[in-house]
Ligand code: 5GP
């Protein structure tokens with residue numbers, strides 16, 4: 443994978459550390475998605491085979507359609523078990539930080555990680571790492587953090603034989619979700635070879651897809667229908683589509699964590715649309731999800747205007763303004779990007 447994946451920095455030192463059973467914490471970003479949980483539990487299911495004392499600590503809860511992942515009951519959620527989480531982080535010898543690269547992405551847990559004497563290992567594919575880590579396996583051309591975890595286990599640690607069914611299932615989930623089911627430009631022939639190996643190792647591809655994507659509640663599907671029929675706003679002069687949703691609408695349809703995921707992609711699927719935004723009012727702030735096609739830098743908008751970031755074609759951010767003002771702010775930014783949006 444030369445040229446695509448970057449080698450772990452100071453691999454030999456890390457290998458020496460891992461040669462004996464260690465107290466390890468694996469953590470991942472706020473509101474974990476399929477790649478966050480898939481890569482974390484994939485690494486967890488590898489480490490338990492090696493005799494380490496390992497825990498996954500997630501900063502917040504995550505959607506029910508990820509709760510079937512192998513060994514999911516072993517995950518500790520910080521907001522539900524703060525003291526236990528803090529103690530695990532403080533006592534850890536190694537902390538693996540997966541699918542994020544700035545400690546603000548794990549909320550209050552970030553300061554606990556910073557304070558901990560543990561060596562920190564970052565495995566990630568986002569731009570601009572903050573630099574809190576001691577070891578790094580980082581590549582922005584990787585499709586998913588799960589791909590980097592695979593590379594770490596197989597090519598860095600030469601432990602391919604430990605990719606069992608549980609590890610393979612978790613890593614497959616991360617790659618499938620972060621690649622939009624293998625359709626984004628980050629999907630390469632190398633990635634397909636990794637995926638083939640994961641299927642050989644026991645990942646049941648059709649079943650995993652079903653568990654993640656055909657697991658909708660009736661409410662979620664009706665909510666999707668409502669978003670598309672009543673809430674979609676197409677701004678042809680900017681090749682942009684917006685859907686925005688209030689707290690009351692979320693309540694009315696009884697929408698749970700993670701159930702708004704993917705809706706933004708429908709807005710992007712309209713022909714000619716280059717930028718799509720899903721803007722949702724949460725309890726304490728307004729959250730934006732942006733998706734774009736081609737070279738359009740959705741992450742730049744999130745970073746400059748909405749205290750966020752992400753990838754060029756998939757980014758997110760937030761605002762403390764009221765929902766309507768966030769929508770107006772978003773629209774007011776579009777003229778600045780008009781030339782790019784009309785390309
Ligand atoms: P989503 O729209 O699915 O919430 O997020 C898409 C991508 O944007 C994520 O994979 C993540 O990289 C990035 N992202 C989402 N929200 C934030 C945020 O608040 N801050 C930063 N830095 N990145 C975010």
Ligand code: MN
Pocket residue numbers: 477478541567586587620
């Ligand atoms: Mn990811």
